[in-house]
Amino acid sequence: MFLKYLFYLLIFPGFLFASVFGMIVGWVDRKVSARVQFRVGPPFFQNFYDIFKLWGKEVILVKNSPYFIFLIAPIIAFASVLITSTLVGTAFFFNLSIGGDLIFIIYLMMIYSVALILGASSTGNIYSSIGAGREMKLLLSDELAFILVILVPIIQAGYKIDLTQILIYQQANGMIIGSASGIIAFIVGIICLQAKMAMQPFDIAHAETEIIDGVLIEYSGTLLAFWKLSHFIMYVFLPMLLVILFWGGISFASVGSIIAGVLKYLLIVVLMILIKNTNPRIRIDTAISFFWKYASPLALVAVILAIFGV
Amino acid sequence: MRKLLIDITKLVRDKEALEKIDCEYLYHEGTNPGIFSLVEIAEFGVFCRQCKEAFCVDACPKEALERTETHLVKRYNMRCVGCKSCILACPFGTIFPEVINYITAKCDYCLNQLNENPEYIPLCVKTADNDSVKIIDIKEENPDENLYFVGDYMVVRTPSWREKVEKK
């Protein structure tokens, strides 16, 4: 039993699969972006090279900074992302879940952001601290919307907070995205993912041209590799989560259904990449007001609709 | 009338004399002070034979040399590229290689200062060794002492072919 979980964690939906697959999706991102921008784009193995290279580079510690937090933050973030991806992955592929895993996922996602904020503010770099501030504001603004979005399937599935239960409900009653509340929540969900993944228009905390990669500015070598890897893994499980919550997950019943599942996943990824490539970065105050004034109320409407079963 | 005298014989005797002489206009620090342009004008005035069909003019690839109405040869500094073909072409060897430079200097005989203060002594006069450059009062050309006028403000002391031509 223990070995099985270890396998889940390290090999299949966990570390190995998520990293490799994440890097591939990361490549898709770069490739599609490049195609949109009339470029050829990087070769297939580019992200693998990048990560391997970072692994071998020197790690520079910042003078007079709390090394411990600086060192531990990426590892905490990586671990939390890894566990999340395992949770989502097992639900996605094996229909397995531990009780109340959605709560876990929400918390772990938050831990990732908090680790990012901690790591960034431990560097003592002013751009980093601005980045951390922005990350925090962003977290505070998109978190409510995200939780509300997740509430919709929970409510629709009859107040079940397990991913498997939600999947079972969908197998029985059709996809949640088919309902009015479902579709609203799905749209808001994609926007939240955009913010969680720090993609345009919400790459405010990373803003390369304003604050030089913001939060990650001081990280180098292996530690940077951890951050990058965490980011790649998020490519894997966040869209998966949406597929599970709204789109009935994947079924391995037939080849057709497998392809359908993969297509659903890819569609979300490509949608996110396209949003990323057709929008400028917005200001942090615009982002906050966007989430609080439009996205969260919209999600709330979806929740209310869900309560009334629409 | 006060004129600036250049003693070319003395200047030629000492190889480094030219370089030592400084100029009031230090705009172009260190390089090519005005004395070079003085010597150039002097040599075109008194050494050059003023050939009717001048070889130097023909040789110049950039059409920088021209004969003026007074038969003097004049070098136009915007066109000259300092290739020194003219020096090779002249059958009389009258052009000094030192003075035909790509980057040229200009001397205005310190007229600005002299207008305001007739007693003014230009820096080239102050810095020149053994009287090779000085300001003198002179009425007319004196071939016996090898003194020839070039232009309105300059007098040159040097043996010249003009002496023989004029004696004839």
Add this chain to the structure above:
Amino acid sequence: MAFYNKIIKKSIWVFHVSASPCNNCDIEILDLITPGYDIERFGIKLVGSVRHADVLLVTGIVSHKIAPRIKQLYEQAPKPVFVVGIGTCTVGGATFKQSYNKAGASLDKIIPVNAFIPGCPPKPEAMIDGIVKLLGTLK
């Protein structure tokens, strides 16, 4: 190490340092990453923080004021890091040779340089060629 070198050749993150250039070399560097030349094909990427850099592309005559900053940047970059001097400016100063605000005859008097790419500005093709040649020296 040989394996690692192979990897690093495939993934070059460049950081662009402009040390009193005329801007043209810089623009031509940007040219490299845009549709015309697109060096992301070779895994070369422009990064914003020197901490992420594998190659420093330096342009311009290094002025007195900027020289200490360049040294600082070089120290801040995680090793191994390569320095490429782009443009004739870095080689010897080009037209600015006589400038009073020029620190050191050439860039390698200030920080170690692995390659120079002369030209004013070098054509993008020349830059790609230069970087590829530099990578070729890695065994």
Add this chain to the structure above:
Amino acid sequence: MKEKEQIFFEKFKDKFTKIIKKKKRNYFNVKNKDLIEIADYLFNTMKCRLSICTATEVYDGLEVLYHFTDDTTGTYYNPRVKTSLKNPEINSITPIIEGANWIEREMYDLFGIKFKGHQDLKKLLTINSPEFSEDDHPMRFKRNQKVKVKSQK
């Protein structure tokens, strides 16, 4: 259009010396004490724009040439102010023209001309440079450095 120019030259007739008129370019010398009045007239009454000022070191001092351009005709008015080499001082025109701030700082930096009345006169280009100290003015000539002036014979 021509009139504006004429009125201007009439008005300040006795304050100008050495007027050089070329096509669309007027150069004239003014005294330091008249500078502010003339700049004020050019900027506020004639609505000229201050392009830049040029400081030059000449044999007997420093001079500053102000380039005012009348954009409706494309004419330049260039008052020239002279000052001494030893203690170069000129009245500042920043109280009238905000845009002259950097221009005067640059001249102070490169030539060491002090502008009386400038709010924040510090170096512009070689500020904080390890090579140039506060009294290094790189555009000034190092006069008679290599030359030893002998006594006149």
Add this chain to the structure above:
Amino acid sequence: MSKCRIPLGPFHPLLEEAEFFNIKVEGEKVVDIEMETGWMHRGHEKISETKTFTQSIFLVERICGICSTSHPFACVNAIEDIDNIEIPERAKYIRVLIGELERIHSHLLWVCLAGHFIGYDTLWMWAWKYREPILQLSEMITGNRNHYAMMRVGGVGRDFDNSLIPKIIPVLDMIEKKMVMLAGAANDDPVLRSRLKGVGVLTKEDAINYCANGPTARASGVDIDVRRDDPTAYEVVDVKVIVTPNGDVYDKLVVRVLEIIESCHIIKQCLKAFEKVQGPIINKVKEISPGEGIGRYEAPRGEVFHYIRSDGSNRPLRHKVRAPSFSNIPTYKASCVGIPLADALITLASVDPCYCCTERSIKAFDINGKKIEHNLLHLSRKKTERLQRELIPKEKSLIDGIFDLSLSR
């Protein structure tokens, strides 16, 4: 309340006016901007005194690579102004052609970098894609992609090959079409509009007071354009000056986009003229007499000013150069204070001070100008604490928990 200074730069290439900004912010709001210049100072004016007039033209070309024909243009204008040298008509058309090609690629570059600045990489890449053909045209016409080396005293150095006309026209048509498209897109895209409209307004009074020029001034409603006001080669073509009233970043974009279209029209006029106007392209200039001359040219960023004083030799005695950005940059003070940091950056960029490489070296100063690398961490924590207090007083407990963690390492 602790203010904090964000250092920006100094790796920022802008000729003599390379900058290092100390932006004082309160939270995300800019309260003061200070500039420290001189990083890119190369002493052109001094170097120029050691070069001949012909050489200075190539020296000033290297003042900056973006509008690398504007400085030579103004420089030859200044030299020609000393002696009132006339240039042949065909040379005028060639000068205009090169100048306008440069304006197109420079404005496109601005669009690229503005896109890059607001994080819109697609816009960046697209605009750059359309810029590339212009560079190739330049290479066809002059032999060089950027430093064209075309200007000479008395004319131009290289004749225009009339057989190139059919190759140029389609490129211009393409650019024109794309610019119309871009103007439409900027107008329609709500996100883009929200980033640009009403941001960083420079009023007309400020523009005049700070002696701004070029598109910066024209966007603020100041109707100046050297090409029309004091033409030296441009009298042979019709120039329409584009002026917009608002002075915000959006207007600066509009001015530039419309100017690109106008440049295409001007180039087409030149191309038409080339078929008729033949003849010499350079007048022989033998000597520059002592005197002084002023030359100016409307560079993509504004008026380039050159003052040359000659003593009769072949070197300038004084060569003053004023790049447009020198006048335009101080307008930051008027337009950037009081707006959010993210907006300040695009406003700084909107003046187009060759802003490609700002995001460089790091060093922090406190309000008194002392280095504060040591207590920066402390400051940043304080700031984050303050932010959380301001932002969400209600959820304070949660955040406080997090920060206790970070403080007790």
